[in-house]
Structures are given as C-alpha cells and as structure tokens.
Amino acid sequence: MNKTTIVKNLFFVMCFFVLTLNQDIKAQIVIGAPNIGFGQACANESFNTYYVSFVFSPEAALSSSNQFSIELSDADGSFASPTVVYTSAAGLVTTSPATLSFALPTDTFGENYRLRIKSSAPVATSSGSPTFAAYYKIQDSPFSINNLISTASYCAGGSYLLTIDNPGNDMNDSPLNYPNLTFKWYRVTGPTTFVFVADGESLSVSTPGTYFVETDYGTCTSDSYSNRVTVSESTSGSTTDIVSSLGNPFCPDGGPTTLTTTSGNSYQWFLNGEAIPGAINQSFETTLSGTFSVSIDLGSCTTSASIVLDSEGFTSSINVDEVNTIELGDTLYVEVTTSAQNPEFQWFLNDVIIPGATENTFDATEFGNYKVVINQTTGCNVSEEFLFEIEEPINPFPSVEDIPNLISPNGDGINDTWIIPNIYVSGTNTEVIIMDSYGKVSLKTTNYLNNWPENEIKFNSVNPVFYYVITTTDNKTKKGSITIVK
Template sequence: MKKLCSTYSILVLAIAFVLVGSFSAQAQVLYQPVPADNPNLAGNSAWTAACASSSFNEYFVNFRWDPPMVGSDNEFILELSDANGYFASPTELARVSDKNGTFDFEFEFSLPTDTRGENFKFRVRSTSPAKTSPASEPFSMYFIDYNYPLLISENGSGSIPSGGLIQLCGGGSVTLKPHNIPNANTYIYNWYRSGTLLAEKSESITVSEPGMYYVELDYGDCSGSANTLSNTIEISTGTSSGLAINGASNIEVCPGETHQLEANVSGLGLTYTWYKDGTVVSGPTVDASTYTVDASINGFEGSYAVEIDGANTCKELSEAVTVSSPGSFDVTQNNEQNIVLLPSQTKTLSVATTATTPAYQWFKNGSAIAEATSSSLVINSVGEYHVEVTDNGGACEAAPLSSETTTVVAPESFEFVIEIIGSYATCENTDATLSLSIINAVGSNGSKTDVTSELQNSFAYQWQFDGAPLAGETSKTITVSSQEENGGYILKGTIDSFNATSNNLQIKLASNETLTISSNGTVYCEGGDAIVLSTTKDLTNESFSWKKDGVALASTSEALTVGEPGVYQLVIDTNECPVVSNEITIQAFDDSLLVLDNSENIILVEGDSQTLTANGADSYEWYDAGNNLISNSNAYDFQEEGEYLLIASFGTCTISKIITVTYRDMFAIPNVITANGDGINDLWVLPNTYSRDPNVLVTIFNERGEQIFSQSGYENNWPQSTTAFNKQSMIFYYKITRGGRSLKQGTITVIK
C-alpha cells in the first residue's frame, strides 16, 4: 500500500508539472473589443455610431480574453484613439480591477466632450502582464454639445433679410455666417446650395451664384440627430444700374445755404433711401431721386449715399459723397455751465474757438452786453450767459456760432452730503472713514446745484460727534477707530455769511476684542459626563448671553452646561455692538460616529494577520478574550482567532464593538483515505468549518445504506482503530447537517 500511495503522489506531481509548464509557455490572449448593447435602453442591438450629448452619454463595449490568469493586481483599461485612429496619445475611457477572473465582460464608458470624428478606434490594455488588444474597427463618434438650429445672416451680423432674400448686383458676392453659436470657429460645417452639399467646411462661406443656401454642423453620421439645420438665405443676381450721385465726390456748403444731391438713375418708379454716415435720413420713398442738404442745421456735415430698390431692378447702394463747410469752426467753453456766485464775488467766463478771424459778442439773459466783445467776460451778477462767435476771415459769409449757456446763481443756502468711504457694515467694521462728498448750492426755489469742485477748498469745516464739536477735526475727512467713538457724526462749514450742515451718519463699530469659548467635550450623550462651555473672559460686570443655534438661552451662568446638541456661542453686549465668540458645535452621540474599515467578523488564514482600523473617536482601547488591554491605538493587527473587545471613547461617551476572528479553512472535504496504518491519510479529516462544532452532526453510512458512525462535534477520528475493512477499496457515504439542515454530502473511498 505504501508503494501504491508513493506511485500515486509521483503521478500527481508529474501531471502538475506538465500543466504548469504548459501554462507558463502560454500567454494571455486579448481580443478586439466590439460595441455592445446598452442594457438600460429598450431593444437588444449594439451601437454603430456614438452620438453623445449632455442628456445622453452611456455606451458599452464587449471585451473577451483567454487564460492563463492575469496578476491579482491587474487592471483592464479601455482606451480611445484620436479622430484618425492613432493611439499616439490615447484617451482612457474606463478602468476595471474586478474582472481578473471574468473572461467575457462589458466596459461602460462616456465620450469626452471634445470627441468629434469619423475614424475613432478603441482598444484594451492589461497591466499585469502588460499586453494590448487589437484595435477595434473605426467608428463615427461625436459629442453633440450644440444641438439647436443655426441662424445665418450676412457676415454673421444677426440681421436676417426680409423674406430671406439677398440680391447681388453686377457680379458681387456676399459672405454668409452663423450668428447664434458660441465658439463658432471650433466646429466643422456642411454648407448646401439648393440641396447640394458644397465643399466648404468652415464657419463662413462667400457666394456669388444664385440659389438657396443653408448650413448645419458636421457631426458625421450623427448630423441628423443634432437638429442644427439653419434658416435658408436665397441669393438672387441681377445687372447693376451703375447707381451714383451726380457731381463731385467732395462738396462744400456754406452755413445757411442748401445743396441738392441727385441720383443718376430716376423716373423708373423706384424707391430711394438716403443715408448720412450710414444712418437713414430719408425714405424709402418712390421717385425721391434728390435730397436737399441744409447747412443751416447744425451737424449737416457728413457722408451721403443713396440706395435704390424696386421691381425688375437690382437693389443697389451708391458710393458716398462728402459734404462739408469751408467756414465751419468750433467754440469751446472754458468754465463750468453752472456757477454759484457769492456776494461780493466776481467770476470770469471764457471760450476758445477754431475760427480764423473770430469776433465775439456776449449775451446775458438773451440780450447783448455792451462792449462785451472779447473771448472772456468778468461777471458779478446772476443770470444766463453765452457768447456768439463770428468768423470774419472764412470763405463763406459771416454766420455766428453760439457757445453753450452758463447759468450763474446766487444761493439761498448750502448743504453738505457726507458718506462713508469704502465698504462698511454696522457692528462688523472696526474702523470707518467719513468724508464730504457733495456741496449743494440751494436756490430760492429749492433747486440744488453741485458746486463741490468749485467751493470745497473755500469752506471752513468742523466735525461734530453727538452734537458736540470734536477738537482738532477741521478737515473734510475723519476716521473713527474705536467703539467709544460710536455715535452720530455731522460736518458743518462756513463761507462768507453762509453756514452749511451735513446729514447725520450713525457709526457703530465692532469691538477689537477676541472672545473665545471652550468645552470639555463635543459629543453629547444621555447619562454621560456633563459638557460645560466656559470662557477665560471675566464676565462679572458684563451684560452677556449664551446662544444655541442663534437663539438666546435663559442661562445667566458664566459657564454653560449643555443640555442638548447644537451650535453654541457667547455674546457680550457692549456699546450697542455685541462681541461674539467662536462657535462650538456639540454633536448628538451616534454609533455611526465610529467607522471601521472592515467587517467585525474577520476570517484569517492561519499564520497570516489582518489589521482593523477605527476612526472618528477621541481614544481607543482593545481587549483580548481574557479582558487584557492589548492596544490603545486606533488600529490593531489580528493574528490569532478568538473574540476581542473594542471600546471607543467620544468625550465621555463610549461605543463597544465585539470583534470575532476565525481561521479560514484551506482544504476541501477529502473523498479518499488510505487506512493502512502508516499514519499518513489514515483518518477522514474535515475542515474547521464542520469539525469540533457541537451543532454540526456528521453521519457515515456503508454501501448498503446502514449507519455505521454518527457524532456531533466531529473530532476527525473516523475510522476508529476497531473498524475492519474486508475489501481492497470500499465506498462509504457521508452526510453533514446542522440543526437538521443538510450542509454537505458525498462519498468516501477507503483504500487498504
């Protein structure tokens, strides 16, 4: 029998050696990935083109591979080529690490948002060992990031012509371009003329042939589903009439005179539209082939053109002619238009002009002022003043040009407006700067004139705090920087016999003091030690309150005992602006605060170890089955089976966890034993799962079905020394049950 077992062992080893050698000579085979059906959609067919968008971007490919097995740390990676099918810089679409024992599976992936092209391919790489599958067939793949109808117009101006018609005259051309798509130059386009696809692929197209033009974004096989087809522009052609404006291209008209512009095409019942500097000034009007320029109207100078339109003619715009004045000049005012004149004051008004030989005449309230004929005028009374300038040296007859009117008023009073410079919020800022912003002269009728720039350096100033003057504060600006200065501020000023008073600004500054509270814990549990909030600030003479979740509590104690979870603060009321402490959040005690990185039931291979890590608590204690403290760390490395206790502390609250460690069975139930007394394989030995468990019943029957052995808590002791075997090989049957429920059953061959 010993010789038989020895021969059997040698045979098994030989077969294993052959198999290992065979597999070691064989390499994994990665097959070409192919499109697969989407299980989340109706139907059962694989995709032929990937047309993704923001509302749908879910695709699957099938991948197969053949053993030998890959490494346990292997990952399969799905990669996408560039638009030309090259993998010089592939894009990773998906990565899986849990398919190392699955030879046929699907990758799920989404298209990157910049995917646009007709020849994308994909492939699969493994990392352990490093191998690459053949590339797939090429596919049309597009991420449709714009799927609205395009709108096209001339040069993308956004102005679609009436009826969608554009006429081209005399061999002209027009550029069509979409005007409602962002980043238009990043797309490829399909342009059509009367249903025929054109060669142009850019965002604009210049056309001269008649036809119906429209465009769509070129999304390849996905173009139809993108819904980007544009409006249609009809291009028609005709013969130019040679439209022009008769006469010279540069015309000079003296002030006060008129000049008639005339089109060279007339009397055909056409409509005429006249333009000045590109803006319509007349029409469209039938047979209005002339337009009169009136030089008595200020600003008549400019570029004039005419456009014709009508039945059986080509819409056409003439070249522009320039109309100017040889005697034109400018008059510029050198002073403010609104002036406040104080008693006994004088002011000087003046103008500058570009006239060649200017003559001046000043007016007050519409009447000429005697002997006021220079470019400046000294005034000492209120009224409305302007000057007329005449150029006596120009090519045209003298025509006066008036300056703007200056209004001079005498104030009834003055008022100041003060404001805070920069950002300011009540009881948030720790300083504030106040400054004069406006000085208004108030007229007898209540009208106000801003005279800040003229008089701000002429007033004498004094700041007041809560009605009392502030010593030394006599400028236009004041800075407040402490809570003791909280209150109302007014700026007063004097000039001549006038007194001015500002609005009242209330300033409330926050304290510079930092108020800090602390606690002896942050987790609240019923029956645990009390959580107490306190501060090092002496509150004896302070008005204060404790707040929970922003609501004041009734407690007047300087130390607060927390009665429930919430967000707590301490607030001291001082100088109308509270001093607010930091926040402390007290959490409700919850078992979920303790997080374990693995199961509480650990199965070990005998001789190995496994670490269990806990997080979330303040401290940890690990105990073995004998209640011995074995660690204070947040992690413990288990090496032996048994029951362990973890106590996690959260302030004064604790959580206890029982950790059970058992050994994993490393062998199957044997079906052959050699009861020859050599001490090797003489007994039927069961895995730990079924042996020595008092709840597990092991029963053995002979070949006639007669029960010959039955034991709870089987001790791996069959066959017993008294058992006799009268044949060379005998077959027995076994059944393993727990609580009457069958766990395993099979045969045992006993070889003598």
C-alpha cells in the first residue's frame, strides 16, 4: 500500500470518530433535582394529586420517543427499589422547565420519602428531592372505641381495657379493617391539650383520665380519631355515669332512649328506687321520666350510677268510653285533658276531619267512629290520639213474630242470641225453660231478657241442639228445639 492510500484511510477513520463523538455528545442531557413545592403529602380518597417541577438541558438532545418518569423512593428515602408514580407519553415533554403531576400509592406511609426524575431517550436520572412526609390516609373518618360508651370504671388496684370497636359498619368505619394501620393513644390534659400514652390497637388503663386514640399518620393531620372515654377508679359504693342516647331531656316521639352505663360483670336497673324486673343488661330502653339508677358489679368491687331523666312527652285523658251509645237526636259531650305544651286538637269522624273542631271539647251527635289527635307544639313535637265509637243503642226486645229454632252466637251482632216474641219476655211473667239434649236445664226464668246463651257453647263434631218450653200465665205452652250453628 502506498503512502497516499494510508493517509486517505487514516483521514476517513478520524472523520468517522469525530462524527460519532459529536452524536454521542448531542445525545446526552442533564436533569436537575426535582422541585416538589410541598413539605408533606397527605392524600386520601378525595384528594391525591401532587405536582413536581424540574429542568433539563439541552432540549435538543431529547428523542421524539422520550418519556419522563417520576420515581418515588421507599419510606427511608432509598431508590434501591423505587416506585414509578408517573410516566409521560412519548414526546409529550419537550421544553424546560417542565411540571408533571402524580398520585401517591395507597400503601404510602412514612416521613422520609424522596422523588427523582428519569428520562428514557436519552437515558438520564436526576438526583433525589429533599425528603418529605407522605401518607395515603386509607381510613380518614371518625371511629368508635368502647362501643361509644363515654365512661368506664375499674376497681382500685385493677385496670380497664379500652379497645377499638370492630367489625365496622355503615356508622363506624373501623380502622382495624385496614391491617397496615397503626395507632397512638392519648390522655387529655386540658380543653385542647393531650399527651401521648402508648401505641397499639388497645390500651390498658390504670390511671383515671379521659382517653382517645388516633390512626398514626405521622405529621399529617386527619379525621381518623375516636370518641373520648373517661375512665375512673371505683371502690364499693362509688358513683359513675349513665348516658341517655337521645339526651336529657329527650323527645319520646323518636322512640325510647337507651340508657347505658359503664362496663361490668352484671347489672340491676332501678326506677325511682324500685328494681325493674328483667333489667339486668348494660343498657336499658325507656320512654319514661324519673330517677333511673343501676348497680354495677365490677368484680372485686361494686359501683352505681344515677340519672334524673326527663321525657318531654305528655299525658292525656278522655272522659268517654271506647264504645258509647246515645239515642237518635241526643248529644255526647267529649272532653280531652292534657299536659301538652301549647296543644292543638283535631277531631275526626270516620277518618274525615270535622271542620272547626279544634278545641279540647266536642259535642258529638252522629253515630260513627271518632278520633281526636293532640299535638304538642312547643319543645318536643309529640302527638297522641284517642279513638272512640258512638252507636245507636240495641233494642233488647225487638218485635218478632215467630220463635226462632236456630241461632249463631259468633259475636257478629247478628242472630247471636235467642230472640222471642215480646209476649213471652220480661214483664209478662212467662216461664222460659231451655234444656240440652240430655235434659239438663240451661236456663229457667220468668224474666227472660232475650240474652240466651250468655256463656260460650262448646262445639264438637255436630251442631248442638237445645229444647225449650215456654209456659204463659194462663198455662198455654210452646215447645220446640234450638239448633246452635257457628
């Protein structure tokens, strides 16, 4: 090979190397550390969007297929096994600076997370961001402890165990349904202050005080906290509390209130000093006013509780019977007496409002079914009603021509008794004798009131048959049978 050829080949190799080096330099970018713009990320179901900004250079080095990714470290800030929380579409981000959004994974839980940015074409990785607290609050609502009972007691030298209620339901989303959660218990020291006591799903209390528990979301605040329970130390004869579920005073139109006391081994409830039969549970339902108390066996000691309960209901009375009779054209005076506050009255006849009948008295003149409704309009809106009936009096001696031989005493008001002509009934001194099929006398009278049979007659497989003998004062006799049907 001559010298000219060698020089040409060497020149070609050098040009190729320079061109390749230039392309390699052009294909490199530098990504700056991400700017997160927040000190903590506290996500939940309703909020989980965060933004991160970064710069990169040169812009021209990006391939049209490049994708930027956001990587999340573990809770200790390590990127040994990062989680990709966002990846842009190919070629979407082309200018610097850039801002991307991401969402926290539902298992995010810690104080020292970091973020970093990666590109795919060319491949480059930024340094990590400053550390920040990040939690996904998978349970972020109030929950109950101690079955929502606000008081508890333990005997001197003992303790009381407070626990988070489980399982949850529509009214109580128990955090115990989420296995990865942890909890912190606190004791109240003032109206707005409290001190940490212990970690865990339960707390054994041996120091009197008011306690509650929160789900541990680190420096993030949340609504995942419990009700407060006041725990006291008891000795025999000491007093604890009773809680009324509807408050005190309470409105009975919402149903009975539930009285609940502290947990114990056994219970006995009292009303105005008298033991209530069967009231031996931790809770007792009532609609009454009065002084309720309960004796509680705590094991090595007993305690008691008391509440003066005030029902905002009222009492009423009416001066007529459920069924009343008046003669056609007569009037029945009806009066309602009530303790209701600012009562209103409405009267009805056969379920139809009686116009203008809005007082506590009413003069009833028609036969039918009546109703009066009393409404208390001040305080608790409670109502009460009375039902009564007015009917035409039954004539015990209707005019009939013949002596019947069949009756049906089934209580329907039709043919229930043996009705005979008036020439044989009370006032005529006629003797009426009724015997069963064995000759046993069922009725013997000279003052018949059309009221036989007065007692229920038992049926076997056949309809019973009775026999009558009617003898007038002039010794005229009528005889026959009476068949009883249902």
